[in-house]
Amino acid sequence: MKRTIFIWVISIFCFISVLGVFAGGGQEAEVIKMRLSTNHTEHTPAAKGYFYLADRVSELTNGQVTIEVYNNAVLGSARETLEQIQAGALDITHASTAHLSAFTPIMDIFSVPYLFRNNDHFWKVLEGKIGSEIAAYAEEAGMKLVVWVAAGSRSFYNKVRPITKPEDLKGLKIRVMGSEVMIKTMEAFGASPTTTAFSEVYSALQTGVIDGAENNPISVDNMKHDEVSKYYSMDEHMMIPDVLMISLSSWNKMSKGQQKDFLKACEETQKFIAEEWGKQEGESLDNIKGNVVINQIPDKSEFIAVVKPLQNSLSAQFDGYIEKIQAVK
Numbered sequence: 001m002k003r004t005i006f007i008w009v010i011s012i013f014c015f016i017s018v019l020g021v022f023a024g025g026g027q028e029a030e031v032i033k034m035r036l037s038t039n040h041t042e043h044t045p046a047a048k049g050y051f052y053l054a055d056r057v058s059e060l061t062n063g064q065v066t067i068e069v070y071n072n073a074v075l076g077s078a079r080e081t082l083e084q085i086q087a088g089a090l091d092i093t094h095a096s097t098a099h100l101s102a103f104t105p106i107m108d109i110f111s112v113p114y115l116f117r118n119n120d121h122f123w124k125v126l127e128g129k130i131g132s133e134i135a136a137y138a139e140e141a142g143m144k145l146v147v148w149v150a151a152g153s154r155s156f157y158n159k160v161r162p163i164t165k166p167e168d169l170k171g172l173k174i175r176v177m178g179s180e181v182m183i184k185t186m187e188a189f190g191a192s193p194t195t196t197a198f199s200e201v202y203s204a205l206q207t208g209v210i211d212g213a214e215n216n217p218i219s220v221d222n223m224k225h226d227e228v229s230k231y232y233s234m235d236e237h238m239m240i241p242d243v244l245m246i247s248l249s250s251w252n253k254m255s256k257g258q259q260k261d262f263l264k265a266c267e268e269t270q271k272f273i274a275e276e277w278g279k280q281e282g283e284s285l286d287n288i289k290g291n292v293v294i295n296q297i298p299d300k301s302e303f304i305a306v307v308k309p310l311q312n313s314l315s316a317q318f319d320g321y322i323e324k325i326q327a328v329k
């Protein structure tokens, strides 16, 4: 009798357990936890966008995919985090296409000086067919481009003199990102380029290792480079997009449905960052005014003329894409 009761108790227990597994199947799935790295402070449009992305991904996937954001390059420089992404050691990173060009050479096309006419042209290209075609190349390097991140126009700043014409750049030691096209551009201007990680530019300026650098107003303001510079000269020579990259191994961990939700959140994030950029750019220019003298360069034709031969010489390297981009109306 005791034995029969025992068997009954065990059988009921097993039945309840099996029922539990079926009913709670969804909740048993493992949560996918991702880490996202940026070399930005938490106040930039991009960093704010990534907090937004983390919230939206969690909301849309009912907490099944989570993203933890690490700012200030604590996980490494853009170059280093891209290496980690490629090795599958990190899930997501922010970078400039100039950094990405070391892994996916065609990305250096966006460093071509005066490639874009204006902000509208920039977005038309990136959000159109050309943007998708170029983005797809990154998959050959083991990563997927999921957000085109607004990064404004880059201008020169330095400690020596205001840049009002191309000759003013002659002989200046200018920091650039690790991009061949950026290096060639500085050489075309007669400046002497040196590559330095973003987080080290402040001390390089302070100690005089470099005379200047070039970047958008929001980055200059957030990294406080204005504290160690004297002039910000708005020649706006490049509009280099930033990008958000996910490693293909992390991407493949998500189910089809989660990938769809993830991309929806990315699409929203792209808009969020671009809007935030519009709000912050003017504020940053105002903020740096106290430390640097800002000069406008309304007529940029001399600058454009100096780099035109370089642009022509790069045409073959980029497979006709320079012309295709310029033909976008």
Ligand code: GCU
Pocket: 039, 078, 094, 095, 096, 151, 177, 197, 198, 214, 215, 216, 219, 242
């Ligand atoms: C921009 C960009 C950064 C990049 C930096 C740089 O500010 O937003 O992602 O790293 O330029 O010059 O290194």
